[in-house]
Amino acid sequence: MIMKLLGNKPRVLLLICAIASPIFLAFLIARFAVNVPFLDEWFTPASIFSKIHDSGQISFSDLIEQHNESRLFFPKLIFLLSAYLTHWDTRHEMAIIFLMACLIATNLLYIAAKTITVEKTSKQARLLLFMALSNMLIFSPAQYENWLWGIQIVVFIPILCLTTGISVWYSNIRDVWKVVFVVSLSTVSTFSYANGLLCWFLLPLTAIFLGKWNILKRHVKLIVFWGVACISNLTLYFWNYVKPTNHPSFFESLFHPLKALNYFFAFLGSSLGGGSLILSSMVGFAVMLIAGILGVVFSIRWGSKGLRYRAAGWITLLVYSLASAVITTSGRMGFGVEQAMESRYTTFSLYGIIGLMGLVMILSDEISWHSDMDSAIVVSQSTSIIIFSSNNKEQNRIVVPPSWSYEFAFKRITRDLPLFLAILLIVLNISVQNTYINAMDMKHRERLYAKACLIHADFVEDNCMTQSLANPLNIFKRNLTATRALGILKQEDFAQNAQVVNAASGFYDYGWIDSMKPTSGDNLVASGWAMLENPERSADAVLLSYQDDQGENRVFTVAPVKFDRPDVSNVKQNSAYTRSGWAVQFSRKSLPSRKVEIKAWAYDVKTKNSYPLNGVHTLN
Numbered sequence: 042m043i044m045k046l047l048g049n050k051p052r053v054l055l056l057i058c059a060i061a062s063p064i065f066l067a068f069l070i071a072r073f074a075v076n077v078p079f080l081d082e083w084f085t086p087a088s089i090f091s092k093i094h095d096s097g098q099i100s101f102s103d104l105i106e107q108h109n110e111s112r113l114f115f116p117k118l119i120f121l122l123s124a125y126l127t128h129w130d131t132r133h134e135m136a137i138i139f140l141m142a143c144l145i146a147t148n149l150l151y152i153a154a155k156t157i158t159v160e161k162t163s164k165q166a167r168l169l170l171f172m173a174l175s176n177m178l179i180f181s182p183a184q185y186e187n188w189l190w191g192i193q194i195v196v197f198i199p200i201l202c203l204t205t206g207i208s209v210w211y212s213n214i215r216d217v218w219k220v221v222f223v224v225s226l227s228t229v230s231t232f233s234y235a236n237g238l239l240c241w242f243l244l245p246l247t248a249i250f251l252g253k254w255n256i257l258k259r260h261v262k263l264i265v266f267w268g269v270a271c272i273s274n275l276t277l278y279f280w281n282y283v284k285p286t287n288h289p290s291f292f293e294s295l296f297h298p299l300k301a302l303n304y305f306f307a308f309l310g311s312s313l314g315g316g317s318l319i320l321s322s323m324v325g326f327a328v329m330l331i332a333g334i335l336g337v338v339f340s341i342r343w344g345s346k347g348l349r350y351r352a353a354g355w356i357t358l359l360v361y362s363l364a365s366a367v368i369t370t371s372g373r374m375g376f377g378v379e380q381a382m383e384s385r386y387t388t389f390s391l392y393g394i395i396g397l398m399g400l401v402m403i404l405s406d407e408i409s410w411h412s413d414m415d416s417a418i419v420v421s422q423s424t425s426i427i428i429f430s431s432n433n434k435e436q437n438r439i440v441v442p443p444s445w446s447y448e449f450a451f452k453r454i455t456r457d458l459p460l461f462l463a464i465l466l467i468v469l470n471i472s473v474q475n476t477y478i479n480a481m482d483m484k485h486r487e488r489l490y491a492k493a494c495l496i497h498a499d500f501v502e503d504n505c506m507t508q509s510l511a512n513p514l515n516i517f518k519r520n521l522t523a524t525r526a527l528g529i530l531k532q533e534d535f536a537q538n539a540q541v542v543n544a545a546s547g548f549y550d551y552g553w554i555d556s557m558k559p560t561s562g563d564n565l566v567a568s569g570w571a572m573l574e575n576p577e578r579s580a581d582a583v584l585l586s587y588q589d590d591q592g593e594n595r596v597f598t599v600a601p602v603k604f605d606r607p608d609v610s611n612v613k614q615n616s617a618y619t620r621s622g623w624a625v626q627f628s629r630k631s632l633p634s635r636k637v638e639i640k641a642w643a644y645d646v647k648t649k650n651s652y653p654l655n656g657v658h659t660l661n
Contacts, residue, residue: 362393
């Protein structure tokens with residue numbers, strides 16, 4: 042069916058779609074990436090920089106040290122190398138993440154070429170369709186948090202190791218080397234992220250489905266090597282393991298089973314849910330429903346070694362996502378059901394959908410492959426039930442047995458299912474793209490604010506630091522001092538003093554301080570809008586300053602520019618100013634205990650220039 046519908050022109054279109062997904066994502070990353078270490082990065086790898094600064098060396102225990110539930114030994118090596126080579130330009134880590142995604146896509150294409158179809162005439166069309174759909178998910182903006190945060194290398198390493206391990210099992214290299222490679226990949230996966238432990242259990246499952254177990258049994262030393270390596274990894278991983286104190290109990294889901302089920306479904310469907318809990322749960326339920334139906338169908342046909350061989354890799358991917366969903370539900374449900382839709386989890390859940398795609402295509406191909414034989418059987422059976430009319434006025438007709446009618450309907454639906462699911466995936470993906478791209482823009486604005494805070498880290502010590510860079514503040518300051526002393530972060534990247542340099546040009550209107558209102562205690566909230574002249578866009582941040590005794594404007598806090606101001610964009614007739622609104626809360630205690638004038642400045646992170654906003658507020 043697919044072969045008939047896909048001629049040469051549609052094949053070219055599919056190829057363009059397959060290539061367009063990574064190209065479009067690369068454009069989005071380049072557009073929204075900001076070079077600034079963010080939150081967890083000030084603990085890993087910044088804590089290692091601090092130890093190098095203090096003692097001049099690091100130990101194995103420093104690299105294997107627990108980070109939440111994970112031990113990030115191999116990612117820390119990547120972070121250290123990248124930081125020293127690039128002065129900790131986190132955009133290079135984002136490039137490494139993108140490269141990992143490309144390698145994962147290559148692995149899946151290799152597995153698909155080995156398994157998706159046995160018909161040479163339709164192989165190219167099926168592979169192009171799979172490549173277009175899988176790339177659409179692998180390079181989806183749904184993973185916006187992971188694409189724009191360098192430390193998220195950790196979530197890509199396990200799936201890269203898993204898909205590489207599956208590819209190794211399907212390869213033609215010697216079985217001895219296959220085991221060595223798979224054990225090595227499982228070790229890297231284990232000490233990169235918590236769910237990397239799954240490789241030790243899923244890759245043997247793949248080997249059993251592929252029929253490698255009988256071969257391995259003849260090499261007892263390989264099985265012993267595998268077992269010793271697995272036990273050694275698990276022992277080292279859980280040695281002095283401490284459950285993070287701020288994480289909920291693993292038994293939370295047992296006390297609230299309905300919430301746990303909702304969390305589980307939302308987790309599985311989050312990559313196509315567009316941030317909607319209802320839609321994410323519906324997609325997750327559909328994934329489980331299709332998985333259940335395929336499980337029944339494949340169990341009936343499981344006697345076929347060829348079918349087991351082709352399905353092994355895709356079953357492994359599906360189980361990886363399901364197991365990740367179960368583990369995350371157990372460990373995170375206490376944070377609330379909505380937490381299941383976190384962007385960083387989509388890197389685990391989307392491969393379940395890809396696994397289902399592979400299984401559906403294999404089942405469709407099996408039906409297509411046997412259709413000619415089935416047709417011949419039907420003809421031979423139907424000849425025994427041909428009915429002739431007594432008056433010869435009617436033509437001969439075939440009476441189809443009811444049992445064959447059901448089988449025919451099943452086969453027809455199965456053969457058309459890949460195309461139906463492809464259309465459904467494309468429609469869902471297109472419908473939520475704008476939501477995820479807007480989310481990338483919001484992350485971009487958060488990072489710009491963090492960058493402005495980091496530049497002024499020597500003079501600002503309020504929420505600007507603790508909410509956008511790291512908390513507690515004393516650890517951040519210690520690690521920041523170490524990175525600067527080691528030359529990892531260059532001194533010229535920071536403001537040399539607290540004075541605002543007025544770089545205004547002409548009479549361009551850069552924005553306003555609209556209001557400054559008291560809130561609880563000694564706190565005040567200032568708000569307004571701000572933009573930049575060249576190029577025309579919202580300001581990267583807003584600096585608030587007061588005049589010191591020498592009449593100089595001194596920065597005391599930084600405001601994020603991320604709020605919608607449709608009134609500004611309408612007046613300026615420029616959609617680039619849509620998110621030009623800013624607001625910040627600060628304490629009166631951060632200012633001198635005298636009458637002060639508060640000014641605001643539109644800030645350009647790239648040039649480090651400040652431009653005055655209209656309006657001055659006086660505080661007594």
